[in-house]
Amino acid sequence: MAKAGSLGSLVMGGSLVMGICLAAILALGALPGDAEAQSWEPRKPVELVIMAGKGGGADKMARRFKRIIEDEELSPVPFVPINKPEGSGAEALSYMAKNRGNPHVVMVTLNSFYTTPLRRPELKIDINAFTPIGRMAEDTFVLWVHSDSKIQSLDEFIAAAKAKGDKWVMAGTGKSSEDNLLTDTLNAAYGLQMKYVPFKGGGRVAKELVEKRADSTVNNPAEQEDYFLEGLTRPLAVFTPERLDMFDGVPTFKEKGREMVYFMQRSIVGPPGMSNEAAAFYQDLFREVYESKDWQDYMNQASLRGHFLTGKELKSYWLQERDIHRSLLAKMGEIN
Numbered sequence: 001m002a003k004a005g006s007l008g009s010l011v012m013g014g015s016l017v018m019g020i021c022l023a024a025i026l027a028l029g030a031l032p033g034d035a036e037a038q039s040w041e042p043r044k045p046v047e048l049v050i051m052a053g054k055g056g057g058a059d060k061m062a063r064r065f066k067r068i069i070e071d072e073e074l075s076p077v078p079f080v081p082i083n084k085p086e087g088s089g090a091e092a093l094s095y096m097a098k099n100r101g102n103p104h105v106v107m108v109t110l111n112s113f114y115t116t117p118l119r120r121p122e123l124k125i126d127i128n129a130f131t132p133i134g135r136m137a138e139d140t141f142v143l144w145v146h147s148d149s150k151i152q153s154l155d156e157f158i159a160a161a162k163a164k165g166d167k168w169v170m171a172g173t174g175k176s177s178e179d180n181l182l183t184d185t186l187n188a189a190y191g192l193q194m195k196y197v198p199f200k201g202g203g204r205v206a207k208e209l210v211e212k213r214a215d216s217t218v219n220n221p222a223e224q225e226d227y228f229l230e231g232l233t234r235p236l237a238v239f240t241p242e243r244l245d246m247f248d249g250v251p252t253f254k255e256k257g258r259e260m261v262y263f264m265q266r267s268i269v270g271p272p273g274m275s276n277e278a279a280a281f282y283q284d285l286f287r288e289v290y291e292s293k294d295w296q297d298y299m300n301q302a303s304l305r306g307h308f309l310t311g312k313e314l315k316s317y318w319l320q321e322r323d324i325h326r327s328l329l330a331k332m333g334e335i336n
Helices: 016-028 032-038 057-071 090-098 112-119 154-167 178-190 202-210 221-229 276-291 293-301 311-332
Strands: 046-050 079-083 105-108 131-139 142-146 169-173 195-199 233-238 264-270
Touching: 046 057, 046 090, 057 079, 057 105, 057 131, 057 202, 057 221, 057 264, 057 276, 057 293, 090 105, 090 112, 112 178, 112 264, 112 311, 131 276, 131 311, 142 154, 142 202, 142 221, 154 178, 154 233, 169 178, 169 202, 178 195, 178 311, 195 202, 202 221, 202 233, 221 233, 264 276, 264 311, 276 293
Parallel strands: 046 079, 046 105, 169 195
Antiparallel strands: 105 264, 131 264, 142 233
């Protein structure tokens, strides 16, 4: 794998002795400081923090990243997934902030990377201070019901939810999370009163639907995939511009006359203050993970989209998405 750092330009001058010394160093490939930068690698297991519970989309991706890193031998040390879902990701964000400069911890993010700091200013989390490592994908959302339900279409869903009023339960991951935003959007768009009930992680949410303790969910495809393949759940509509290949018979909300498109980032970030050398190591590593056949196949299988972003481009993406979510939260009355 390519390592961080480069020689850059050198100003040649001075005595013949200085020129000879520089030539000797160049023959070895790099100046001493740059050689050290290029050779930086983690010296102990890397914590792969997940700001969500077990079984959800972020958790599944983190464990796939771990497997790809091991299979491709991209790191001299293992990556250890650690779930920190409390407070809609507040636990994970605070943990990363406390690990300022730590080169042995990185985090898998969701859109709560934006919403939780906006909702909870007392956390004093500035996402712009985090180290941008790599956007691995943008995930998609689908409206689901149990396959035992008589509901076969979006129109039937709207009628059933409207009839049940606030007794209709929409399960989701965390307060003011992506699922909560979509539930509020559906309520506003169709005059519904669905009750939003938060749980820790998309895996638990999917199970709530399968075990009929919830009437619907807006799980990501990967979170419902196993149950869908078993014939236990039914997709009704997708929050994407075009239909998804894995659900080619399922319409988009746009087809049904509503401009409801929403994606969730799947990015890797480092803590604030991570050194350039450590950041470069992880940026190179996760670019290789992104380009691996395993990850590309998974992206196609799970209806993920988006190219790899890192550095300034990734930070710009964060700030644009934060502005979008600030507007959404204000409409919900969650922030001023």
